Amino acid sequence: MSQTVAARDATAGLFGEAELRRIAQEALRQADGDEAEAVVVARTLELTRFANSAIHQNVSSREAQLQVRVVRGKRIAMLTTSDLGPEGIARVTRSASDLSRLVPENPEFGGLPDARPISTAPSAFVDRTAATTPLERARLAERICRPTRERSLVAAGYVSTTAQEIAIASTRGVWAYSPETRANAEAVCIGDAGSAWAERSSIDVARVDADGLASEAIAKCIAAQSPRDLDAGTYEVVLEPYAVNDIAAFLGLALTGVAVEEGRSFVGGKLGQRVTGDVTIREDPFDPECVPRPFDFEGQPSRAVTLIEQGVARAVVYDSATAHRTGAENTGHALPPNSFLSCTPMHGRVEAGDQTREELIRGVRRGVLVTRFHYTRWVHQLRTIVTGMTRDGTFAIEDGEIAYPVKNFRFTQSYHEALAGTLGVGRELHLFAASEFGGVSAIARRVPALRLAAFTFTGTTQY
Amino acid sequence: MSFAAQRDLANRSLDTAKTRGATYADVRYVRRDVEDVTVKNGHLETVDRSDSFGFGVRVVADGAWGFAASQIVTAAEADRVAALAVEIARASAITKTGDAKLAAVKPARGTFRTEVEIDPFAMSFEDRVGELLEADDAMRTVKGLRTTRASYEIWREEKLFLSSEGADCEQLFFETGCGIAAEAVGDGEQQLRSYPSAGGRSQNTAGWEYVRKWDLRGNAPRIATEAIALLSAKPCPQDVRTTVVISSNQLMLQVHESCGHPIELDRALGSEAAFAGTSFLTPDRLGTFRYGSEAVNIRIDSTSPGGLGTFGWDDEGVPASEGWAVRDGMFVGYLMNRETAGAIGTTSNGTMRADGWARVPIIRMTNVSLMPGSAGTLEDLIADTDDGLYLDTNRSWSIDDKRLNFQFGTQIGWEIKNGKLGDMVRNPTYTGITPEFWGSCDAVCSESDWVMWGTPNCGKGQPGQIMHTGHGAAPGRFRNVRVGVVK
Numbered sequence: 001m002s003q004t005v006a007a008r009d010a011t012a013g014l015f016g017e018a019e020l021r022r023i024a025q026e027a028l029r030q031a032d033g034d035e036a037e038a039v040v041v042a043r044t045l046e047l048t049r050f051a052n053s054a055i056h057q058n059v060s061s062r063e064a065q066l067q068v069r070v071v072r073g074k075r076i077a078m079l080t081t082s083d084l085g086p087e088g089i090a091r092v093t094r095s096a097s098d099l100s101r102l103v104p105e106n107p108e109f110g111g112l113p114d115a116r117p118i119s120t121a122p123s124a125f126v127d128r129t130a131a132t133t134p135l136e137r138a139r140l141a142e143r144i145c146r147p148t149r150e151r152s153l154v155a156a157g158y159v160s161t162t163a164q165e166i167a168i169a170s171t172r173g174v175w176a177y178s179p180e181t182r183a184n185a186e187a188v189c190i191g192d193a194g195s196a197w198a199e200r201s202s203i204d205v206a207r208v209d210a211d212g213l214a215s216e217a218i219a220k221c222i223a224a225q226s227p228r229d230l231d232a233g234t235y236e237v238v239l240e241p242y243a244v245n246d247i248a249a250f251l252g253l254a255l256t257g258v259a260v261e262e263g264r265s266f267v268g269g270k271l272g273q274r275v276t277g278d279v280t281i282r283e284d285p286f287d288p289e290c291v292p293r294p295f296d297f298e299g300q301p302s303r304a305v306t307l308i309e310q311g312v313a314r315a316v317v318y319d320s321a322t323a324h325r326t327g328a329e330n331t332g333h334a335l336p337p338n339s340f341l342s343c344t345p346m347h348g349r350v351e352a353g354d355q356t357r358e359e360l361i362r363g364v365r366r367g368v369l370v371t372r373f374h375y376t377r378w379v380h381q382l383r384t385i386v387t388g389m390t391r392d393g394t395f396a397i398e399d400g401e402i403a404y405p406v407k408n409f410r411f412t413q414s415y416h417e418a419l420a421g422t423l424g425v426g427r428e429l430h431l432f433a434a435s436e437f438g439g440v441s442a443i444a445r446r447v448p449a450l451r452l453a454a455f456t457f458t459g460t461t462q463y
Numbered sequence: 464m465s466f467a468a469q470r471d472l473a474n475r476s477l478d479t480a481k482t483r484g485a486t487y488a489d490v491r492y493v494r495r496d497v498e499d500v501t502v503k504n505g506h507l508e509t510v511d512r513s514d515s516f517g518f519g520v521r522v523v524a525d526g527a528w529g530f531a532a533s534q535i536v537t538a539a540e541a542d543r544v545a546a547l548a549v550e551i552a553r554a555s556a557i558t559k560t561g562d563a564k565l566a567a568v569k570p571a572r573g574t575f576r577t578e579v580e581i582d583p584f585a586m587s588f589e590d591r592v593g594e595l596l597e598a599d600d601a602m603r604t605v606k607g608l609r610t611t612r613a614s615y616e617i618w619r620e621e622k623l624f625l626s627s628e629g630a631d632c633e634q635l636f637f638e639t640g641c642g643i644a645a646e647a648v649g650d651g652e653q654q655l656r657s658y659p660s661a662g663g664r665s666q667n668t669a670g671w672e673y674v675r676k677w678d679l680r681g682n683a684p685r686i687a688t689e690a691i692a693l694l695s696a697k698p699c700p701q702d703v704r705t706t707v708v709i710s711s712n713q714l715m716l717q718v719h720e721s722c723g724h725p726i727e728l729d730r731a732l733g734s735e736a737a738f739a740g741t742s743f744l745t746p747d748r749l750g751t752f753r754y755g756s757e758a759v760n761i762r763i764d765s766t767s768p769g770g771l772g773t774f775g776w777d778d779e780g781v782p783a784s785e786g787w788a789v790r791d792g793m794f795v796g797y798l799m800n801r802e803t804a805g806a807i808g809t810t811s812n813g814t815m816r817a818d819g820w821a822r823v824p825i826i827r828m829t830n831v832s833l834m835p836g837s838a839g840t841l842e843d844l845i846a847d848t849d850d851g852l853y854l855d856t857n858r859s860w861s862i863d864d865k866r867l868n869f870q871f872g873t874q875i876g877w878e879i880k881n882g883k884l885g886d887m888v889r890n891p892t893y894t895g896i897t898p899e900f901w902g903s904c905d906a907v908c909s910e911s912d913w914v915m916w917g918t919p920n921c922g923k924g925q926p927g928q929i930m931h932t933g934h935g936a937a938p939g940r941f942r943n944v945r946v947g948v949v950k
Contacts, residue, residue, distance in 0.1 A: 047926050048555070051734045055555040059926070060547055061519070061532040061821040080513035082534040092514075099510060102588050104596070106506045134529075134547075134554035142558050156736035158925050188737045195736075263609050263648035337511070374740070379859045379872050379949055380890065382653035387870050387892075387948075389863040391740075410861075410868050410894065412948050436927055458948050459894055461868035462743075 010127035013044040013062055015084075015165055017177045023066065024169035027089050032097035033070035035112050035171045039297060039336065040066050040084070041440050043164035044130070048137040050187075051156040053145040055138060063439065067337060070096040071112060074105040078337055110324030115173035118301045121286045121294035124180035126204040130163035132183070136205075137161065143210040144187050144217075153221055155214075157187030160434070161205055164441050168299035176299040180291055182441055183208045184434040188392050189217035193463075194227055194405055196220030197242060197372050197392035201433040201444075203291055220371065220393045227405035229460070230396055236367035236423070237455040238360045238397065241430035243390075244350060244447040246373045247415045248281065249435075250386055252345045252445075254416075255281070255307045256333075257318040261326050264381045266416050267313040274311045277422030279450070281308040283317055283333070283345040290347045291433050291444040295332060302332035307345065311420075319343035336440050350447040353425025360424045360451040362400040368409070368455070369395040369402060384415045389461065410459035421453030464516070464536060466623050466633050472541040473625040476520050479545035481627060485522035485552070487565065488545070489626035491778060492518045492536075493820035496584070500592060501614040502599045507592065508612075517820035520548040526562030527555035530823040566805035568781050570629035575775025577637040579670030583617040586671055591615065594674060595641075601683035602645045607691050610646040614664055615639070615674060616919070622778075630780035638771065638931065639673040640666025640919055643683055645690040654693035654889060656686045656874055660712040661857035666917035666931060667769040689875055692887055699852070699876060699891040701947040706851030706879070707893055708844055708940045711908075713873055714833060715916040715934035716857050721897040722754070722761050723831040723932065725866035726788045727814075728797040730826075732806065739923050740864025743897065744794055746807055754794040755901025758836055758939075761789040763796060765813060765829035770933025771917040772816075772829030779824060781813035788831060792901075800826050818928035825924050832915070832935030836907030841938045844908055846882040852946060853877045853884060854891050862897075870894040870948060892948045900941060908937035 015023070024038040042064035049057040066089065067080040077099035081092040140159045148155040160183065167177045185208050186199035198216040200208045239247075251266075259265035267275055285302035286292050296302050298320055306314045318326075319334030319342045333343040361369060371393030379385040389410055396403045426449035433444040473490040480488035494516040501508045518541070519532035529552030531544045583591065595613040602611040618638035625631050642664030644657035659665050659677045667673050709717065725742040729735055732746075744752065765772050765783035776782050779801055788796045797807075798814040803826065815824040838844045845853060859872030872892040878885035915935045922929055 045926055049925055050558060051736055052560070052732075054558045054560045056528065056734055057530070057823055057825070057925075058528060058551045058555040059530040059532070059823050060551060061926075062534065063517075063532075063821050064534055065513075065515075076507075076510070078509065078511050080511065080515075082515040082517060084534075095512065099512070099588065103510050104507045104592065106508070108506060134551040135557075138554035138557050145558055154733070154736075156733060158737070160926075186737065190733075190736060262646070264646075264653050337509070374864050375861045377859050377861045379892065380653065382648070382651070385949060387859060387861045387872075389861065389868065391864055408863060408868075410863070410870055412870070412892075459868055459870070461863045461865070462896070463865060463867075 008131045008133050010131040014163060015042050020165060020167035020177060023084055023089065024167055027066060027068050027093050028169060028171055030090060030093040031068060031070045033072045033100050035071045037069040037112050037170040038066060040167045043162055045162045046137065047158050047160035048141050049158040050141050050145055053149050053155045055141055066092060068092050068096045070100040072100040074107055074109045075100050075103045076106060076109060077103055108325050110321065112170050112172050113298055113300050113320040113330065116301050118176055118295050121292040122288040124203050124291045124293060126181050129161050129181035129183045129203065129205040132161040132205050140185060140210045144214045147214045147218060148189050151218060153218060154190040155187050159185045162441055168297065170299060174299035176295040178293050180293065182291060182433045185210055185213055187213060187217050189221035191221050191225050194221060194224035195392045196224050201431045224393050224405040227407045230406040232409060232457045232459050234454050234456045236364050237452050238364060238369045239450045240371045241447050241449050242372035243370045244450050245432045245445055246376050248348050248350055248445055248447050250384065250415050252348050254384060255316050255345060256343050257316050257322040257326055257328055258342050260316055261322060266382065266384050267316065271313050273313060275313045276308060276311045276416050276419035278310050279308065279419050279422050279425060280310055280351040282306050282349050282351065283347055284349050285347045287347055287349060290431060290446055296334040297336045298334040300330055300332040305331050317343055317345050335442060336438050338438050346443045348445040352427050352429050352448050354427050355424045357426055357449050360426060360449055361397055361402060363424060363451060364397040365399060367397040369397050379412060385412065386415055387412045407463055408461050409457035411456060412458040413456045418452050418455055422450060423453050424451035469623050472536065472538060473623065475538060476541045476545040477625060477627050479542045480520060480522045480549055483546050483549040485524045485549050487523040487627055489521050489624065489779060490518060491820060492623040494621045495819055496619045497616065499616050500595060501612060502595045503612050504610060505599055505603060515819060519820050520545045521823060522548045522552050523563045524549045524552035525556035527552050527559045528563055529555060532821045563802060564805050565801040566810045568801060568811060571632040571776040571780035571782065573632050575634040577635065577668045579637045581671035583639050583671040584619060598643050598679035598683050601680045602643060602687040605684055605687035605691060607647060608645050608687055609648040613643045615641040616664060616666065624780055626780055632776050632780065634775050636668060637670055638666055639669050639671055640664040640917065641674045641677060641679060643679050643686060645687040647690040647694050649694050652694050654690050655858065656690040657856060658682050658686045660916060662920055666771060666919045667915065668771060668773050669769055693875060693889045696887040696889040699888045699947045703947055704943050704945050706848060706940065706942050707944045707946065708848055708851060708853045708879065708938060710855040711912060711914050711936045711938050712916055713854060713857050714939050715936035716860060718761060718831060718833050718934050718936055719918055719932065720860060720862045721866055721869055722788060723828040726797050727826045728799045728803040732803055738925050743865045743867050748794055750795055752794040753792055754789045754898055755792045756904045757792045758904050758907050759789055759792045759901050760834040762832050762834055763788050763798060763812065763829060764832065767830040767915060767933060769915045770830035771931035772933045777813040777815045778817045779815045781811045784812045786812060798826050798828060816930055818930060822926065822928045827923065827930045828932040830933035833907065835910040835913040835937045838906035838908045840912050841908055844906055844938055844940055845879055845884060848879050848940060849881060851879045852891065853879055867897050869897060890949050891946065893944050893946045894948055895944060903942045903944065904939055905942055906940040913937040
């Protein structure tokens with residue numbers, strides 16, 4: 001079998017700041033309205049997916065979108081195109097301009113935000129991530145698949161690399177540009193009667209430890225075979241970072257100005273009050289170990305915000321529209337314009353504690369170790385009640401040690417009430433950078449393992 | 464760009480792929496135009512029009528798969544992307560345990576078009592938005608709501624598919640969806656009612672006639688009143704087993720989650736194990752496993768009028784088809800593509816679908832529907848029920864990675880006492896194990912109460928893909944169901 005290994009230029013497929021500025025400025029120049037904004041997101045997303053320990057889907061897509069908002073008084077029209085050529089720019093700006101004459105006024109609209117100084121953040125772009133070839137990704141996948149095959153186990157997961165550019169310009173003088181890369185690998189290791197999970201993310205593909213991932217998943221998978229029945233009920237738990245990431249994601253949806261405004265946030269009317277146990281959650285756009293970006297999708301400077309400090313609700317994040325409606329200060333956390341969600345923490349961090357994973361487990365007399373959650377959904381957003389399943393490595397803990405694997409649980413639990421019983425916080429933070437929002441790699445998060453006093457499992461399944 | 468011009472570029476990509484060593488190749492060009500409009504609290508919150516155009520090339524080379532896509536539509540890019548797809552396939556081959564094989568299919572040739580009564584793109588923008596504003600206004604005639612929303616989506620998609628086997632087909636799809644929602648907050652409670660279904664909107668392959676059919680303005684005051692009433696409604700009975708009658712719009716989601724996904728053969732064969740999961744409906748159970756009671760009949764049908772999974776050909780050129788997934792309660796059919804169908808010794812029933820040009824096709828639901836029974840209307844079914852709960856419109860949904868343990872919440876419920884609806888209950892939930900739950904189904908309403916719903920938000924695959932799937936359902940009754948998980 002012949003292999004053609006083409007070295008790749010890290011900038012291949014990128015537009016670059018000058019070209020994106022030209023595209024955005026051209027859109028603004030052609031827009032016919034009181035003011036206008038152009039958001040350009042371009043990325044090359046490449047993902048090598050494997051199952052049954054072999055690659056079965058292996059894809060590369062070069063994607064770009066130009067989103068133009070034209071404002072006429074309090075009338076706002078937004079159009080998006082994937083065509084960044086002259087015809088596409090002309091079509092989208094003309095259509096947005098025409099539409100801005102037709103749409104009804106939104107009396108709550110406060111105008112596009114002014115340009116504000118944007119601080120410098122550490123670079124989130126690593127050349128070798130952008131330059132990763134299909135063969136290099138396949139070899140990383142094989143470093144996960146091969147050891148599982150050697151142990152008569154099965155691996156399924158993916159290795160991906162993404163190079164993305166974000167640019168925002170407006171007639172109010174806004175200009176913001178950031179290139180960034182993300183490399184992710186994740187895998188479930190499956191045996192005859194049990195499975196286990198591991199994942200790694202970094203902006204630098206060289207820091208994605210495929211061997212470590214494979215070792216973690218294989219060792220846990222071997223321990224997870226032949227799970228026993230354990231009755232549903234309320235247990236003390238140790239949650240691996242994979243599970244904690246889900247809690248941070250859901251609470252992030254509630255730690256926003258719009259959630260407070262609409263009466264569906266657990267911190268609504270409770271800033272300054274204790275809402276959880278001793279955990280601290282921050283939004284830190286400058287975290288060099290995350291995917292730093294110092295501005296939001298309106299080109300506004302993103303502030304570091306302490307959301308919950310040792311259990312006390314301190315603040316929520318805002319975009320310009322929500323800040324205007326509620327009289328708050330814009331923190332610079334607007335998502336790409338969409339119909340569903342205006343703002344959210346995009347660089348959340350549950351602060352590390354001082355305990356190793358083993359120390360967290362050692363403190364539990366009788367409890368459950370959860371590797372990750374599956375298919376989690378709001379049951380009651382105001383009370384942060386979420387239901388979901390455990391998956392890929394659930395174990396009973398007895399007398400401070402992992403005792404035996406157990407069949408998966410369904411849980412129905414208020415997430416912030418679970419954090420009220422925080423007994424320990426892991427000292428290692430795990431980066432999660434794979435999530436997407438509207439076709440854009442917008443959100444990343446770092447979280448530790450947690451030991452919680454009470455977590456309610458409301459059902460079981462058959463495996 | 465015309466289909467003819469796209470065809471020239473597609474043929475160029477096919478030639479390049481074959482020259483580079485591909486033993487199979489296909490090319491899709493997709494142009495998608497979408498308009499999403501949301502009215503919130505009486506004001507136009509967002510107007511988002513988008514157009515997206517690009518192409519994807521899928522190949523087999525060295526016995527393995529590769530896929531590449533781009534939004535740059537030029538001859539040079541057609542060559543680059545095809546060559547990249549082959550390079551990717553060759554990289555895939557370093558892990559292969561066998562060669563990719565495709566079950567035979569007659570090359571697709573022809574055209575398909577969604578029939579619409581009112582082309583939504585031909586209407587004026589003011590007319591479309593005006594109907595939303597009227598519905599939103601009608602909700603806000605009810606005092607005490609925190610938030611009201613009304614939204615629509617109109618969708619037009621052109622698709623050209625060519626393959627190295629000689630397929631060449633053009634398709635044009637229209638979709639229209641709409642919905643309204645009222646939210647009330649008070650005393651630590653947050654309650655939502657939406658119409659005609661949950662999740663923002665229901666959608667069909669249809670024109671604007673689909674919006675008119677639902678009479679959003681006429682139903683708005685009822686929805687708003689129910690949202691307010693839920694704040695002081697009694698809680699759902701806690702952790703009891705009882706009879707539940709489930710509305711059509713909730714039961715369609717139950718079908719989607721507990722039948723539609725587990726009959727995906729890629730899941731059953733492990734292809735989705737890391738993300739969506741696998742399936743309890745393993746191939747050894749095909750034709751032998753009792754999925755539900757004899758009242759349960761579930762059909763796979765990509766020809767159903769209005770269904771979001773209705774088309775001429777799927778995204779590997781297999782024609783639309785119809786067949787059974789569950790017949791008289793027995794599990795008898797999968798959703799398949801050419802590769803997985805071949806693996807179990809049959810032919811594809813045409814369920815490969817991709818979310819636009821930038822994503823590779825994967826097995827997706829088309830229209831997976833619970834077929835009508837003989838229980839009459841919803842009123843007849845309730846009249847036939849002595850004691851239990853009627854549960855309506857989804858609020859929460861979750862199911863395990865083999866699709867066994869599920870838990871759903873609905874926006875609203877009512878007690879059923881002696882064949883009549885009684886008190887309203889809030890925060891209802893129900894949970895169970897899939898085959899036990901469907902095994903407890905003793906009645907499904909008749910054709911008169913059967914509705915083709917559409918879920919425009921089904922997630923699957925990595926990179927993530929959102930698919931629009933169709934599900935017909937009529938209300939059904941289930942015995943001895945555990946309800947009231949949330950206190």
